[in-house]
Amino acid sequence: MSKPRIATTSLCGCFGCHMSLLDIDERILTLAQLVEFDKSPINDHKDFTARCAVGLIEGGCANAENVHVLRRFREQCDILVSVGDCATMGGIPALRNMIPLEECLREAYVDGPSVFNPEGRIPDDPEIPLLLDKVYPAQEVVRIDYHIPGCPPSADTLWKTLTALLGGTSAELPYELIKYD
């Protein structure tokens, strides 16, 4: 039987969740034996090569491209997992949800105290994906099957969840792993 395929992506996240995944240390070797990585920043595969069993989503959706990628993940993966607080709830990027979009952009590119932009132009190249009015958690854009809290979730949490998922059992996460205060 071929190994299950797994894909990962970072949408509007900081890559911290991916770093945490790498933090499983030498268990990455076991993981490599258990699964085949498909589209993922870990192996730098830019697109899917086949249907995947599991997709791990870091980050919520802040722009149109995030939405396209997430929808593609939904189409290509049997199970989608939101990893970390950005994916599950929007996280830090969602702080901008309280502020009108134009104000955010002006502060970042025109009015901010450290900005040098004599033209006062907000980046408008058509190549740049359009921002969404708000940052949306992944589950508000597509259906998500599992959510792992944490910023980032610890390597042990990710490891336990992944191995349980692959083994078809439910993850036993002791209190220490999901307690964040």
Place this chain on the structure above:
Amino acid sequence: MSTSLENAVVEVCASVGNDPSRLMDVARDIQARFGCVSAEAIDGIHKHLGVSRPTVRSLVSFYSFLSEEPKGRIVIRVCDDPVDRLFGYERVQKAFSDELGIPIGGTTPDGAFTLERTACIGMSDHAPAALVNETPVTDLSTDKAREIVAELRAHMSPERLVKKLGDGNNAHPLVRSMVKNHIRKAGPIVLVEHRHREATRKAAAMSPNEVIRAVKAARLRGRGGAGFPTGIKWEMARAAPGPRKFLVCNADEGEPGTFKDRVLLTEFPDRVFAGMTIAGYAIGAKEGILYLRAEYAYLRQFLEDVLARRRAEGFLGKSIAARHSFDFDIRIQMGAGAYVCGEESALLNSCEGLRGDPRNRPPFPAQKGYLGFPTIVNNVETLACVTRILDAGPATFSEYGSKQSAGSKLLSISGDVGMVGVYEVPFGVTLREVLELADGRETQAVQIGGPSGRMVGPADFDRTICYDDLATGGAMVVFGPDRNPIEIARMYMEFFEDESCGFCTPCRVGNGLLRRGLDKVLAGRGEPSDLAQFEEVARTMKATSRCGLGQTSFNPVLSTLTSFRPLFDSLVKEDPKKFRRSFDLEASTQEAARIRTGGAR
């Protein structure tokens, strides 16, 4: 600070003996005189009453009848409640808005008018209705709205809007209101002649414990919603140690669709005050407070007059009914527009001059209530029942109604019925019988027990009104065949979203989540998983909210879901690709596209 403001603050603070626990009265008085409690006024109150600025400011920001920003000399508050919406709130509000040239929330440039929307003002039998300062204006139409504005512009005195007086005491010189009582059915318990003097004398001839025993024998339970046995509550307060005790009558009546306490206070204030006096005697309280919602301020002078008469007659004050040491007096505490203040511990905070945040319990008010002293809070109708029990004896009371629920219940019926109004029915009556009485035809749904009660459909019309089946604080809103029950549930959730005090996350956020979920379903963008989420959110709210508001406010959604499941199912759909049907990429990038092309908003 201007001298006139300074002088007013000094005067107002002095009028309550510079007692910080009377902050509410001070703030209300300043608001009435200056149209706001400005930052300067807050400063003055801080100095003269000795309460911190943030305390004053948080009080002012909490109550909708108080504001830091100046309001117009005349504030028109259009009642925005589901019943009013069904009967033309939008049109009426727009007529006011057009005529005044300001949107909801706006004030005219000359400072003459402010236009606002407000939650149920206790006039669902008169929908659409509004308050013009303290004057209720009823049964509005667009024409009437325009006339009201034109008239006010000419004389600026809301009282003069009242041309035709209502029935009964609504026509009393101290009330002079166009409100009608709409008493449609009087039963033999509450809306029947009471000999309130007799009742008070009888109580005075008994020992306090005997009075409590009589109330227990009558099997009286609270009429305010929770249905707690009144005698047992009184016993707790009687037994609780304390140098002072208090008896509070809850006349906050904020549950949308309820107006029976309004009618009791208008027509039978003596029964209510006698009930308070008897209750005070039973628990050992010498001080009573009537907490009157701000929306009923038009009844205040009249009620003060009744209290004065009772003092003159020897039914308030010292040695009532000539019994040595039977001392009791009542003061009226005005609210300032907050539904949650009907919750008894929030009400006590409000009486103490604080924000109306509910308290943790235990301790229960009966142990530690107003100012920390043992306090009983009872509903207006409960106290009217007490007078009846003492007057006619416990047996007369307990023999009426059903086995488990003794006595009668006042229902405030409004919405799509031929005869809106107050009905006194025996407990145990079926919903169908009530609908027949009120001439409800082709009824599709009934919201019973107010928004935190239940929305039931025809399948439940043979169920009975009593504590063990369809419990109710008195609101009964009837919806005809053309109404959309989901839309109605949404309106109730909007109400709770506005009225949650915001202390607990599950309630503050949960009400909004449920409202947004219904929005999705109504827009045809819901999924079956949304319905499952309603149940999950409700479970969390019920288990983790601090007060009765958050513990029950999901009921409109859950009960509508139960009663109208096929309607919900017909509106929700699974997306074959598992994309969220509620997410609209086009709409959510519109603003960014506009900014990019430099377009106007």
